[in-house]
Amino acid sequence: MWTYEKFLEYPIKIKNPNPNMAKTIITQYGGPDGELAASLRYLSQRFTMITPQAIATLNDIGTEELAHLEMVGSIVHQLMKGASIEEIEKAGMGAYYADHGKGIYPASGSGVPFNASYIQSKGDPIVDLNEDLAAEQKARATYEYLINMADDPDVIEPLKFLREREVVHYQRFGEALRIVQERLQEPHLFVMPNKII
Numbered sequence: 703m704w705t706y707e708k709f710l711e712y713p714i715k716i717k718n719p720n721p722n723m724a725k726t727i728i729t730q731y732g733g734p735d736g737e738l739a740a741s742l743r744y745l746s747q748r749f750t751m752i753t754p755q756a757i758a759t760l761n762d763i764g765t766e767e768l769a770h771l772e773m774v775g776s777i778v779h780q781l782m783k784g785a786s787i788e789e790i791e792k793a794g795m796g797a798y799y800a801d802h803g804k805g806i807y808p809a810s811g812s813g814v815p816f817n818a819s820y821i822q823s824k825g826d827p828i829v830d831l832n833e834d835l836a837a838e839q840k841a842r843a844t845y846e847y848l849i850n851m852a853d854d855p856d857v858i859e860p861l862k863f864l865r866e867r868e869v870v871h872y873q874r875f876g877e878a879l880r881i882v883q884e885r886l887q888e889p890h891l892f893v894m895p896n897k898i899i
């Protein structure tokens with residue numbers, strides 16, 4: 703179970719609407735390398751991890767990704783909130799507006815709705831942790847591209863925070879992979895990996 707804190711992991715206070723940025727940043731809400739995919743990936747894979755440390759890592763990071771989903775949703779909401787219809791149309795957000803108004807909908811930057819095929823849960827800890835390492839690097843790269851396109855410090859600072867967290871997650875998944883590999887190399891453990899507890 704979870705408890706909910708009524709504040710964001712990093713404050714978001716955007717003063718100037720910018721539907722152009724909203725259109726691209728939403729990809730970290732519901733796109734292939736976004737926070738919804740990350741949270742579902744880790745919180746699903748955790749069940750078949752084989753060491754308490756790896757289970758805890760997946761649980762911790764999956765939970766933090768939910769907090770990042772909340773942050774990205776807040777960024778998009780604040781960028782859209784004060785935008786005029788004309789600005790939204792000019793930003794190429796007309797089709798989005800027709801479907802969702804100013805609501806936050808999980809889709810990629812190119813408008814593809816969220817799809818569970820963005821993630822895998824293979825039931826094999828080595829496979830899953832390698833996917834997680836790649837996922838963190840893909841998220842880091844996406845945040846860097848978004849930072850490159852942003853010109854408002856109110857947007858750039860939370861994006862930089864999110865980028866830094868992906869680097870930390872990558873390091874933690876690296877530690878988890880090393881621990882799981884060591885466990886699997888113990889001489890008496892040669893049965894199906896997900897049977898080892």
Ligand SMILES: [Fe+2]
Nearest residue numbers: 838867868871
């Ligand atoms: Fe992450």
